[in-house]
Amino acid sequence: MTDVTAAAPAKKAGAFLHETVTWVQHWTDSLFSFRTTRDPAFRFQSGQFVMVGLEVDGKPLLRAYSIASPSWHDELEFYSIKVESGPLTSRLQKIQVGDQVLIGKKPTGTLVLDGLKPGKRLYMLGTGTGLAPWLSLARDPEVYDRFDEVIVTHTVRNVADLNYRELFETELPQDEILGEIVAPKLRYYPTVTREPFKHQGRITDLIASGKIFEDLGLPPLDPAVDRLMLCGGPSVLADLKVLLEARGYVEGSLASPGDYVLERAFVET
Numbered sequence: 001m002t003d004v005t006a007a008a009p010a011k012k013a014g015a016f017l018h019e020t021v022t023w024v025q026h027w028t029d030s031l032f033s034f035r036t037t038r039d040p041a042f043r044f045q046s047g048q049f050v051m052v053g054l055e056v057d058g059k060p061l062l063r064a065y066s067i068a069s070p071s072w073h074d075e076l077e078f079y080s081i082k083v084e085s086g087p088l089t090s091r092l093q094k095i096q097v098g099d100q101v102l103i104g105k106k107p108t109g110t111l112v113l114d115g116l117k118p119g120k121r122l123y124m125l126g127t128g129t130g131l132a133p134w135l136s137l138a139r140d141p142e143v144y145d146r147f148d149e150v151i152v153t154h155t156v157r158n159v160a161d162l163n164y165r166e167l168f169e170t171e172l173p174q175d176e177i178l179g180e181i182v183a184p185k186l187r188y189y190p191t192v193t194r195e196p197f198k199h200q201g202r203i204t205d206l207i208a209s210g211k212i213f214e215d216l217g218l219p220p221l222d223p224a225v226d227r228l229m230l231c232g233g234p235s236v237l238a239d240l241k242v243l244l245e246a247r248g249y250v251e252g253s254l255a256s257p258g259d260y261v262l263e264r265a266f267v268e269t
């Protein structure tokens with residue numbers, strides 16, 4: 001366990017924002033999304049994460065969560081796992097509209113546009129709830145200002161886990177305000193590992209074999225023009241890192257922008 005996911009020690013009430021749940025969507029037995037009100041003073045960059053939680057026995061219980069809504073939105077959205085025995089999510093999955101959740105005051109993280117050097121294409125590769133930061137960035141007009149093509153991949157075990165598919169396939173390209181800038185640039189590439197689907201397999205295998213580029217009609221990864229953001233489980237990130245660095249990719253950060261940036265979608269205990 002690292003600091004970001006550890007249950008926080010009791011802090012005075014002023015350390016967190018108390019926001020109200022405005023929307024809850026249960027996708028499957030193990031995945032759900034929710035939105036909360038947003039304090040007008042709460043600022044973040046699309047792609048960042050923040051501590052989110054509940055008060056349990058009078059103490060705040062918090063975990064790191066990518067903010068799934070874009071920075072311009074007046075509500076905060078989160079895409080969450082339900083871990084049966086998980087200290088937070090065994091409780092968080094029961095929230096209802098009108099309930100209060102705690103939100104940390106200091107969003108942070110590496111999945112921000114300023115961590116990348118300029119490029120032509122942006123690939124955002126996500127597995128499981130690692131889709132969350134792309135839900136934020138893909139709804140942020142700045143992404144389309146900076147890149148000619150934007151490719152979001154989502155790798156899951158089962159087709160039912162491909163949540164937000166309609167957002168990428170129809171709602172965003174047809175959006176009244178964003179549609180005009182999004183439609184010509186955004187590509188969505190869902191892949192499933194444990195049942196038949198139009199695109200099957202792990203994202204690492206699809207990159208290594210070149211299948212993803214064949215399917216999308218794009219050239220293989222080139223560090224001169226292709227930038228990447230990665231978010232997923234620890235093992236897929238480790239494999240992607242090896243794969244990218246073998247192709248000459250250099251990891252970036254805010255202090256030193258590079259060819260790719262990554263963030264863990266969760267920590268294994």
Ligand SMILES: Cc1cc2nc3c(=O)[nH]c(=O)nc-3n(C[C@H](O)[C@H](O)[C@H](O)COP(=O)(O)OP(=O)(O)OC[C@H]3O[C@@H](n4cnc5c(N)ncnc54)[C@H](O)[C@@H]3O)c2cc1C
Nearest residue numbers: 063064065066080081086087088089129132265266268269
């Ligand atoms: C930077 C960062 C950003 C994160 N963003 C999100 C997010 O947007 N949405 C989200 O659901 N979680 C996210 N997490 C994970 C989150 O912090 C919690 O681990 C999760 O909410 C479960 O909390 P818990 O107390 O119920 O169980 P924990 O005790 O925290 O976790 C129990 C076990 O469940 C598994 N697990 C935890 N989270 C996930 C997950 N997301 N996907 C698959 N397996 C998991 C791990 O094996 C973990 O050891 C993020 C973690 C980090 C470090």
